[in-house]
Amino acid sequence: MCFHCMSLDARQQAEFVGQITRHQQALRGYIISLMPGMEGVSDVLQEANLVLWEKREKFKPGTHFKAWAFSIARYEVKAHRRKSLALGMATLDEDLIEELAERGEKTPEEVEMRLRSLDKCLGKLEDKQRQLIEHRYYLGSTLEEFSTECGRPTDSLRVTLFRIRAALKKCINNELVIEELDR
Amino acid sequence: MNSRELEMLLQDLFEGRLMGDDLESLQHELRTSPEAKDAYCDYAHLHNALQLRNEGVDSLNVIPMELAIQRERQRNFRTAMLISAAVFVIGLGVMFMISTPPPTLRFATSPGTELSISHQLTGEEAPEGQVLEPGSRIEVSHGTVELEFASGVRGIVQAPASMTLRREDLLELDEGTAWFEVPPSAVGFKVSTPEMVVTDLGTEFGIRSRPKAPDEVHVFAGKVEILHRKGVKEQLVVVTGQAHVAGPVGRWKETALRRDHFLSELPRTEPKPLVLFEDSFENPDVSGITEPRIGRLGLTNMKPTGWTSDGDCGLNANSSGVLKTPFGSQVMWSNGGAIKTNLLGFSETLIGNGTYTLSVNVGKRSDHGGGTCTLELLAGGTVLATASEAVANSSTDFSQVVRLVILPMKVTVI
Numbered sequence: 001m002c003f004h005c006m007s008l009d010a011r012q013q014a015e016f017v018g019q020i021t022r023h024q025q026a027l028r029g030y031i032i033s034l035m036p037g038m039e040g041v042s043d044v045l046q047e048a049n050l051v052l053w054e055k056r057e058k059f060k061p062g063t064h065f066k067a068w069a070f071s072i073a074r075y076e077v078k079a080h081r082r083k084s085l086a087l088g089m090a091t092l093d094e095d096l097i098e099e100l101a102e103r104g105e106k107t108p109e110e111v112e113m114r115l116r117s118l119d120k121c122l123g124k125l126e127d128k129q130r131q132l133i134e135h136r137y138y139l140g141s142t143l144e145e146f147s148t149e150c151g152r153p154t155d156s157l158r159v160t161l162f163r164i165r166a167a168l169k170k171c172i173n174n175e176l177v178i179e180e181l182d183r
Numbered sequence: 184m185n186s187r188e189l190e191m192l193l194q195d196l197f198e199g200r201l202m203g204d205d206l207e208s209l210q211h212e213l214r215t216s217p218e219a220k221d222a223y224c225d226y227a228h229l230h231n232a233l234q235l236r237n238e239g240v241d242s243l244n245v246i247p248m249e250l251a252i253q254r255e256r257q258r259n260f261r262t263a264m265l266i267s268a269a270v271f272v273i274g275l276g277v278m279f280m281i282s283t284p285p286p287t288l289r290f291a292t293s294p295g296t297e298l299s300i301s302h303q304l305t306g307e308e309a310p311e312g313q314v315l316e317p318g319s320r321i322e323v324s325h326g327t328v329e330l331e332f333a334s335g336v337r338g339i340v341q342a343p344a345s346m347t348l349r350r351e352d353l354l355e356l357d358e359g360t361a362w363f364e365v366p367p368s369a370v371g372f373k374v375s376t377p378e379m380v381v382t383d384l385g386t387e388f389g390i391r392s393r394p395k396a397p398d399e400v401h402v403f404a405g406k407v408e409i410l411h412r413k414g415v416k417e418q419l420v421v422v423t424g425q426a427h428v429a430g431p432v433g434r435w436k437e438t439a440l441r442r443d444h445f446l447s448e449l450p451r452t453e454p455k456p457l458v459l460f461e462d463s464f465e466n467p468d469v470s471g472i473t474e475p476r477i478g479r480l481g482l483t484n485m486k487p488t489g490w491t492s493d494g495d496c497g498l499n500a501n502s503s504g505v506l507k508t509p510f511g512s513q514v515m516w517s518n519g520g521a522i523k524t525n526l527l528g529f530s531e532t533l534i535g536n537g538t539y540t541l542s543v544n545v546g547k548r549s550d551h552g553g554g555t556c557t558l559e560l561l562a563g564g565t566v567l568a569t570a571s572e573a574v575a576n577s578s579t580d581f582s583q584v585v586r587l588v589i590l591p592m593k594v595t596v597i
Contacts, residue, residue: 014335018368025235032234033227037199041234090202092210100213104224111231118232119420137233143198162187162194169225172232 016056019065020049025111030070033101034077035084037091044080048073070105074098117175121168129164136161184212189219193226286314287351289331293450296326296342320347323359329449330354334369338362339446349375362389362445365405375412378429382408384420389445401426401440411435460526462489463511470500470512487515494520510544547574 028045035041051072059068122130135146143161147154192209195201201209212219290313292298302309303318310316323342330338334351344359353373365372365383372383376392379400386405392398400409406422414433421427430436466488487498495518508514515522545556557571
């Protein structure tokens with residue numbers, strides 16, 4: 001067994017970590033689209049990162065890192081999905097989800113652009129709208145929990161959240177167009 | 184299905200509350216409608232972006248090295264078991280080479296730096312050399328320290344400073360003046376101070392945290408996100424050319440950008456100490472006067488300017504041949520009385536927790552008996568610090584120094 005020929009030198013390791021880091025946001029987005037509504041996105045992402053690291057010697061520099069990383073992530077989601085389904089979780093069929101995830105794949109640059117746009121759009125929300133987004137995403141509370149806290153019915157919050165998302169989606173698309181024009 | 188119904192179902196799907204007929208209905212729509220597929224993708228992207236804006240990308244912990252090492256060890260152990268079996272069969276020795284990961288943080292110091300380090304890890308796992316691992320704490324009382332994180336983050340921290348490395352992407356700076364340069368691969372690097380948390384968004388920035396002054400952040404390139412830790416906990420994104428200071432009730436106030444407060448390179452030489460007070464007793468000129476005195480003999484016209492005495496003291500010129508000094512041409516002498524001066528004149532330049540040295544060059548007439556020099560720093564009638572030393576018989580050239588180091592010195596500027 002040859003241990004030396006299996007290991008990357010320090011520069012190669014740094015480059016490899018740089019690749020993983022650069023793709024984190026896109027990889028996370030891909031994982032989310034593969035497991036809508038399921039818990040454990042961060043765990044799957046971490047597991048995928050660890051597997052990428054463990055298989056680092058198998059990656060050939062110059063080849064398509066994103067495709068390779070996404071295929072490993074897809075495999076990790078499958079394992080996670082099996083466990084969730086065994087616990088009674090209902091979700092979309094696997095082939096459909098994979099088709100949708102593939103359709104929505106984004107490069108790190110595209111994800112970064114969307115995040116910049118989102119920052120601008122979040123600034124345009126009214127205080128009450130931002131509060132709901134903060135509770136749902138920043139504090140991780142469910143609509144039911146927020147309903148108890150603010151005294152508004154869950155269904156009403158559900159509709160409000162829908163409207164906020166619609167506004168954000170529209171705003172982001174506008175910003176993306178502007179950014180494209182400014183380039 | 185109209186777009187509103189579709190969006191509501193997608194929302195429920197991503198909230199994990201879609202089931203039964205609604206799930207089937209959405210599934211059918213997604214299989215048959217390209218617009219529905221695009222709506223799904225848009226929804227997933229927005230969901231991801233909103234979560235990322237909350238959690239951020241933990242760039243420095245993308246690969247949790249503790250876990251990676253643990254898993255690698257488990258694999259090595261399994262490999263070792265297999266190889267041991269082979270050795271048993273064919274009788275060969277095998278030597279392993281196990282690579283160790285680089286330390287989380289290395290540091291270097293400028294000449295004259297004084298610091299102390301403590302580590303959370305103990306025994307064989309304790310870091311060796313100029314290395315910090317999560318849990319390590321470093322206190323810099325004097326000088327400058329350069330931090331080099333494995334992630335590529337570089338920092339220059341000036342004393343007085345104390346900090347703890349919490350994680351590879353989180354430095355807790357209790358006190359200090361620090362400059363950081365963060366490469367794109369390490370975006371998300373955080374520095375927390377008693378009043379704020381600074382999250383890098385790809386940039387070069389400086390932080391000042393002092394016990395009696397509000398914390399400051401100065402952005403020289405790129406942008407950072409700052410979160411006030413107190414009051415209303417205002418959060419801001421600060422961009423190139425801006426500086427903010429932590430205000431009361433948890434809000435931020437804009438302030439002038441000050442690059443001159445920060446160092447971006449480690450000084451190569453020890454900074455020259457700032458001399459706050461110096462006197463070589465040249466006034467008044469007593470050359471040609473035989474044994475001029477102050478104090479007991481009451482020759483007040485010979486009193487060294489700015490000094491008082493309650494004993495038998497005076498000035499002596501090199502020309503007298505009794506005592507010689509390389510500093511100027513006169514010395515002050517004492518036959519036992521205390522010689523005093525008031526240092527209030529430079530109190531405005533004192534810095535809290537700074538290191539101050541009070542020293543005096545002493546000598547003794549070779550034809551006189553032993554003596555002891557005692558140096559005291561007083562605030563009113565209270566002795567803050569003291570040093571005492573017997574003066575050597577051979578020190579007629581004033582090469583002996585009695586030094587009083589005051590560290591740290593709590594100074595209240597009124």
